[in-house]
Amino acid sequence: MIRASSGNIQGPLLTSSVLSDWLAQRLARDGASPIYRQLHHLLQQAILLHTLTPGSKLPSSRLLADELAIARNTVTNVYEQLALEGYVRTLRGSGTYVVDNTADEIVGRDERAGLATASSAAAEHRGSLLSARGQRLISTAGASNRQWGAFMPGVPDVTTFPARVWSRLQNRYWRRPQAELMTYSTGGGYGPLRQTLADYLRTARSVRCAPEQIIITTGIHQSVDLAVRLLADVGDVVWTEDPCYWGMRSVLQSSGLQMRPIPVDAEGLNPSAADLAEPPKLILVTPSHQYPLGMVMSLARRRMLLEYARRTKSWIIEDDYDSEFRYASRPLASLQGLDTAGQVIYVGSFGKILYPGLRIGYLVVPEALAGKFAIALAELYREGQGVQQAVLADFIEQGHFTSHIRRMRNAYGMRRQLLMDAIANRLGEPLPVLGDEAGLHLVARLPDTANDQLIMREALAAGIATRALSTYFSDPAQAPRGLLLGYACVPDQEIGPSFGTLANVIERYLG
Numbered sequence: 001m002i003r004a005s006s007g008n009i010q011g012p013l014l015t016s017s018v019l020s021d022w023l024a025q026r027l028a029r030d031g032a033s034p035i036y037r038q039l040h041h042l043l044q045q046a047i048l049l050h051t052l053t054p055g056s057k058l059p060s061s062r063l064l065a066d067e068l069a070i071a072r073n074t075v076t077n078v079y080e081q082l083a084l085e086g087y088v089r090t091l092r093g094s095g096t097y098v099v100d101n102t103a104d105e106i107v108g109r110d111e112r113a114g115l116a117t118a119s120s121a122a123a124e125h126r127g128s129l130l131s132a133r134g135q136r137l138i139s140t141a142g143a144s145n146r147q148w149g150a151f152m153p154g155v156p157d158v159t160t161f162p163a164r165v166w167s168r169l170q171n172r173y174w175r176r177p178q179a180e181l182m183t184y185s186t187g188g189g190y191g192p193l194r195q196t197l198a199d200y201l202r203t204a205r206s207v208r209c210a211p212e213q214i215i216i217t218t219g220i221h222q223s224v225d226l227a228v229r230l231l232a233d234v235g236d237v238v239w240t241e242d243p244c245y246w247g248m249r250s251v252l253q254s255s256g257l258q259m260r261p262i263p264v265d266a267e268g269l270n271p272s273a274a275d276l277a278e279p280p281k282l283i284l285v286t287p288s289h290q291y292p293l294g295m296v297m298s299l300a301r302r303r304m305l306l307e308y309a310r311r312t313k314s315w316i317i318e319d320d321y322d323s324e325f326r327y328a329s330r331p332l333a334s335l336q337g338l339d340t341a342g343q344v345i346y347v348g349s350f351g352k353i354l355y356p357g358l359r360i361g362y363l364v365v366p367e368a369l370a371g372k373f374a375i376a377l378a379e380l381y382r383e384g385q386g387v388q389q390a391v392l393a394d395f396i397e398q399g400h401f402t403s404h405i406r407r408m409r410n411a412y413g414m415r416r417q418l419l420m421d422a423i424a425n426r427l428g429e430p431l432p433v434l435g436d437e438a439g440l441h442l443v444a445r446l447p448d449t450a451n452d453q454l455i456m457r458e459a460l461a462a463g464i465a466t467r468a469l470s471t472y473f474s475d476p477a478q479a480p481r482g483l484l485l486g487y488a489c490v491p492d493q494e495i496g497p498s499f500g501t502l503a504n505v506i507e508r509y510l511g
């Protein structure tokens with residue numbers, strides 16, 4: 001099972017107390033990093049390095065928790081996370097076993113040969129073909145293979161996309177192909193798209209910008225990646241909201257930034273005095289619709305954050321991913337529109353409004369940065385998509401974009417209500433709901449004793465996709481429990497029956 005000596009790992013040592021000792025030596029109890037994360041990372045490394053060999057049985061969660069003097073819940077959650085990631089398998093009534101992954105075997109063999117001489121830090125990195133940050137990216141990856149159906153959060157209804165209109169607009173460009181739309185694109189994207197987008201953002205989102213400040217990208221992921229590369233260095237601190245979107249966590253972490261999760265309250269990002277005393281390089285926020293909880297950042301908090309960024313020369317990245325879909329009121333003004341000091345980078349996407357696979361999004365950057373962002377974009381990614389960008393410009397210009405938003409807002413508003421009704425009616429004790437005023441998903445809260453990751457897995461086995469709320473927090477073991485339920489891509493008539501299936505699973509685990 002585990003091979004260990006003082007620093008390196010060698011020779012068969014099969015008892016749980018050896019694993020506990022090995023872990024106990026490595027767990028830092030200084031509060032700098034949550035125990036959950038450390039334990040998860042250590043066990044992952046031990047499996048990747050074949051320190052824990054395939055087929056070996058992990059100690060029971062109770063035993064390991066006792067031996068490490070930590071909460072049993074923490075161990076249970078770590079085991080469940082490892083099972084979710086495919087490192088271990090839990091057999092009911094038997095225990096938790098390291099999965100036999102033959103694809104890793106070649107790496108494992110080389111590793112075992114090298115382990116005796118390697119330092120444990122180097123050995124940890126060599127446990128995979130990947131760099132340390134590459135390993136971190138893969139081990140915390142959140143993207144799901146399932147991208148459609150009840151209740152996949154964040155997915156719009158792509159079946160209602162006006163494909164005929166799009167195809168007609170597109171055909172015009174292919175009938176008389178233009179060389180400049182088929183070569184690499186330079187200068188931040190197709191000019192007419194930047195122009196029409198500037199007009200739209202000014203009126204719909206109160207964004208202050210000239211077309212030159214708009215840089216067309218493949219979406220928010222690429223926009224943030226670009227901003228990080230241009231504005232921060234490896235090791236710089238970035239504040240993220242706690243909870244936050246796993247995709248942004250992946251982009252930031254794999255760029256070598258130090259993540260500092262800052263709690264949110266009903267008014268949005270809520271840094272403490274201690275946080276404020278150490279200004280970060282970047283601050284990533286979702287002020288119009290906190291992801292995933294759904295609150296709106298208050299005006300007082302917006303002013304505070306802008307003033308703080310001005311004083312400390314931090315950059316604020318405003319992720320405005322879905323604010324077109326607000327049901328009871330008009331879309332809210334952007335944070336960027338209040339910025340007088342040029343500290344805000346605004347990022348948006350067409351993924352939620354049109355369709356995610358389109359891969360077109362944009363940044364709005366302060367004037368002084370616009371030329372540099374355009375150069376870096378072409379330099380790093382050799383942008384293209386000229387024809388798609390031209391079609392999109394016409395689509396917006398001719399009014400199809402705003403009418404599609406209007407149509408989808410009505411459709412999603414109806415689906416949201418159907419889901420709220422199902423939640424209220426189906427369970428004996430209705431679940432409290434958060435974040436239902438806007439967007440494509442809501443959060444159904446579960447009692448804090450519920451294991452939302454287990455419920456998520458069991459629901460998936462029953463055909464229903466959800467995401468566990470706790471996984472969006474920096475410390476899932478201590479996080480509130482709940483399920484993110486996306487309703488936008490679920491046909492009206494399927495919402496009630498699909499929630500019925502999910503409710504059966506929830507009831508089974510809530511007892």
Ligand SMILES: Cc1ncc(COP(=O)(O)O)c(C=O)c1O
Nearest residue numbers: 154219220221245291321349351
């Ligand atoms: C908060 C948030 N930001 C960004 C994105 C992704 O944006 P894009 O598809 O443009 O990369 C998502 C997708 O779910 C999201 O939830």
